[in-house]
Amino acid sequence: MQLSDRVTGAVIATVGVAAAWAGSRLPGVPGQDVGPSVFPMIIGGGMLLCGVLIALGVGSSLEVPEDPEETPRPWFHGLRALLPPALLLFYVLTVDRLGFLITAAAVVGVTSLALGARLRLALPLAVLAPLFVHVVFVKLLRVPLPDGLMAAPW
Amino acid sequence: MADLLEAFRLVAQTDVIIAILAASVYGLVVGSLPGLSATMATALLVPITFYLSPIAAIATIIAASAMAIFSGDIPGCLLRIPGTPASAAYTDEAYAMTRKGQAELALGAGLWFSAIGGIVGTLSLVLMAPALAEMALSFSTFEYFWLAFLGLMCATLVARSSPIKAIAAMFIGLLVSCIGMENPAGTPRFTFGITDLLGGIEPIPALVGVFAVSEVMRAMLTAEPPPLPKRRFGSILAGQWKLTKKYQWPMWRGNIVGIIIGVLPGAGADMAAWVSYAMSKRFSKEPEKFGTGHPEGLVEAGASNNASLASGWVPSLLFGIPGDTITAIAIGVLYMKGLNPGPTLFTERASSMYALYLIFIIANIIMIPLGILMIRAASHVLKAPRSSVMPVIVLLCAVGAFATGNNLFSVLLVALFGCLGFVMERNGYPVAAMVLGIVMGSMVETNFITSLIKSDSSVLPFFERPVSAVLAFMTGAALLWPLALLFRKRQPQPA
Numbered sequence: 001m002q003l004s005d006r007v008t009g010a011v012i013a014t015v016g017v018a019a020a021w022a023g024s025r026l027p028g029v030p031g032q033d034v035g036p037s038v039f040p041m042i043i044g045g046g047m048l049l050c051g052v053l054i055a056l057g058v059g060s061s062l063e064v065p066e067d068p069e070e071t072p073r074p075w076f077h078g079l080r081a082l083l084p085p086a087l088l089l090f091y092v093l094t095v096d097r098l099g100f101l102i103t104a105a106a107v108v109g110v111t112s113l114a115l116g117a118r119l120r121l122a123l124p125l126a127v128l129a130p131l132f133v134h135v136v137f138v139k140l141l142r143v144p145l146p147d148g149l150m151a152a153p154w
Numbered sequence: 155m156a157d158l159l160e161a162f163r164l165v166a167q168t169d170v171i172i173a174i175l176a177a178s179v180y181g182l183v184v185g186s187l188p189g190l191s192a193t194m195a196t197a198l199l200v201p202i203t204f205y206l207s208p209i210a211a212i213a214t215i216i217a218a219s220a221m222a223i224f225s226g227d228i229p230g231c232l233l234r235i236p237g238t239p240a241s242a243a244y245t246d247e248a249y250a251m252t253r254k255g256q257a258e259l260a261l262g263a264g265l266w267f268s269a270i271g272g273i274v275g276t277l278s279l280v281l282m283a284p285a286l287a288e289m290a291l292s293f294s295t296f297e298y299f300w301l302a303f304l305g306l307m308c309a310t311l312v313a314r315s316s317p318i319k320a321i322a323a324m325f326i327g328l329l330v331s332c333i334g335m336e337n338p339a340g341t342p343r344f345t346f347g348i349t350d351l352l353g354g355i356e357p358i359p360a361l362v363g364v365f366a367v368s369e370v371m372r373a374m375l376t377a378e379p380p381p382l383p384k385r386r387f388g389s390i391l392a393g394q395w396k397l398t399k400k401y402q403w404p405m406w407r408g409n410i411v412g413i414i415i416g417v418l419p420g421a422g423a424d425m426a427a428w429v430s431y432a433m434s435k436r437f438s439k440e441p442e443k444f445g446t447g448h449p450e451g452l453v454e455a456g457a458s459n460n461a462s463l464a465s466g467w468v469p470s471l472l473f474g475i476p477g478d479t480i481t482a483i484a485i486g487v488l489y490m491k492g493l494n495p496g497p498t499l500f501t502e503r504a505s506s507m508y509a510l511y512l513i514f515i516i517a518n519i520i521m522i523p524l525g526i527l528m529i530r531a532a533s534h535v536l537k538a539p540r541s542s543v544m545p546v547i548v549l550l551c552a553v554g555a556f557a558t559g560n561n562l563f564s565v566l567l568v569a570l571f572g573c574l575g576f577v578m579e580r581n582g583y584p585v586a587a588m589v590l591g592i593v594m595g596s597m598v599e600t601n602f603i604t605s606l607i608k609s610d611s612s613v614l615p616f617f618e619r620p621v622s623a624v625l626a627f628m629t630g631a632a633l634l635w636p637l638a639l640l641f642r643k644r645q646p647q648p649a
Binding site for chain 2: 002003005008012015016019022023026027028029032033034035036038039040043044046047050051053054058059060077078080081082083084085086087088089091092095096104107108109111112113114115116117121122125126129130133137140141142143144145
């Protein structure tokens with residue numbers, strides 16, 4: 001997601017203003033001048049300043065130029081990047097109900113297929129990788145991964 | 155002496171030895187895979203270290219990071235794709251050597267001088283840390299504030315992008331560190347009524363998201379790197395002794411520059427390699443040969459990046475200020491294992507410190523045989539398609555983040571930070587600066603607020619003590635440096 005410096009600078013400045021404003025409304029500590037509000041206000045001020053400078057293009061001459069993008073792609077190609085975080089979200093929402101092995105198999109299989117693997121590779125990987133991770137984390141490290149619909153064979 | 159013997163006993167435990175060996179193999183494999191950096195290797199290890207003994211936990215981090223920095227040279231040399239950012243500085247050179255039929259010499263130089271750099275860096279850690287610890291005992295919150303602030307500024311200085319974007323990234327990290335109740339007044343800040351946020355955002359999910367998830371996101375958009383042509387290697391170490399003698403001076407310069415950059419808070423192995431490679435070219439007797447497959451820069455930069463790795467532990471152990479992103483992770487592990495960083499670590503837990511030095515030396519020595527095996531196995535390891543490696547990384551991100559607190563909220567954080575890291579990287583905001591902001595935020599704030607309370611809100615005491623005045627001056631210089639750079643850049647342009 002390549003954005004112009006104006007957009008990112010404006011976002012940073014806005015977040016800075018919000019942080020400073022929210023910080024200034026934090027309750028102080030009775031009998032003291034400095035409290036929990038000082039640090040967020042300084043940060044907010046700094047972000048506002050940086051955001052404005054970035055939006056104005058100051059310092060952009062020092063940046064190392066990016067590698068030119070390869071062949072132009074349709075806009076939805078960029079959405080593929082959202083797949084890994086979406087799968088993590090899927091994991092959070094379903095792991096307790098479906099259990100670790102099933103959820104993990106889905107995450108691994110989908111990522112593998114999305115990266116261009118054939119079913120011949122993706123299927124065994126989706127079966128074996130969760131089992132391996134389960135052994136390491138549950139058996140050796142005693143992390144309580146949920147069983148859900150399918151318990152591990154051990 | 156008793157401490158040293160105790161240290162040997164600590165390191166000779168079976169679990170520590172297994173941890174070193176397993177982490178070494180893991181580091182070698184992850185470092186050699188393009189796109190998987192040494193920082194990512196370390197971040198994914200942290201959940202595992204929860205369940206290890208303190209020395210074994212630190213051993214895994216030291217061994218894995220040292221190996222990963224070396225093995226990043228392998229795909230750089232054979233495919234012209236650096237395995238870790240720390241190898242990027244001399245990838246073209248190494249690849250040029252491979253094309254000239256000197257792949258063994260290039261890989262051997264990477265291995266041999268990495269090991270030497272690691273050992274020299276360790277010696278600097280052994281010599282420097284106790285001396286500085288003596289001094290650090292007299293530090294008050296004023297000095298600690300300046301040190302932490304200086305660390306943040308250095309992180310923005312060395313970033314290879316616009317310093318203003320780097321500072322903005324650092325502020326984002328500091329803002330993230332404000333979340334929760336862990337502030338001097340214990341007031342919930344920026345929690346938006348979410349109970350999971352009351353405890354603040356742990357650095358580990360943030361690190362895993364920024365360094366691992368965003369890497370998988372990038373892989374979704376880029377083409378698969380070409381497969382490695384199968385080849386047989388001759389002797390890897392042949393000719394290295396000759397190189398050592400011939401380029402003795404560049405090697406030492408690389409070691410020293412690496413050590414200095416490592417000690418600087420925030421600047422790590424990748425910066426050390428870039429600076430050393432540039433220096434090598436600048437001072438070489440035959441600069442025209444650079445870029446055509448000339449080993450001199452390889453020697454200097456290869457030594458430099460591994461030397462910086464060990465000396466990066468100096469500020470981490472003494473002040474809890476990370477020397478680079480890898481030690482930023484290590485500090486968290488140190489706290490978790492009851493080895494809280496600070497000058498007293500060297501007096502009260504001397505045996506643990508000796509054990510740490512020993513592990514560094516051992517890791518750099520076994521790097522040579524394991525590294526040779528890895529180079530020989532490289533064509534098999536690098537054959538693993540991305541579509542089989544990346545899915546496992548995604549799964550490890552989820553499980554690893556969950557294991558840090560048996561809490562699914564961390565997995566959500568990993569996903570969020572993955573997106574944030576991805577967008578930031580794409581737009582030229584260095585994520586390392588943000589990570590340091592997250593890790594050091596509460597330290598900067600606590601020391602700043604405590605100092606202000608002590609001085610009755612007066613800023614004068616921040617400059618009155620001699621050491622804090624020097625640190626303040628250095629911080630000011632670091633702040634003004636980008637301005638000087640901008641100014642210099644502008645001058646010659648009007649023509």
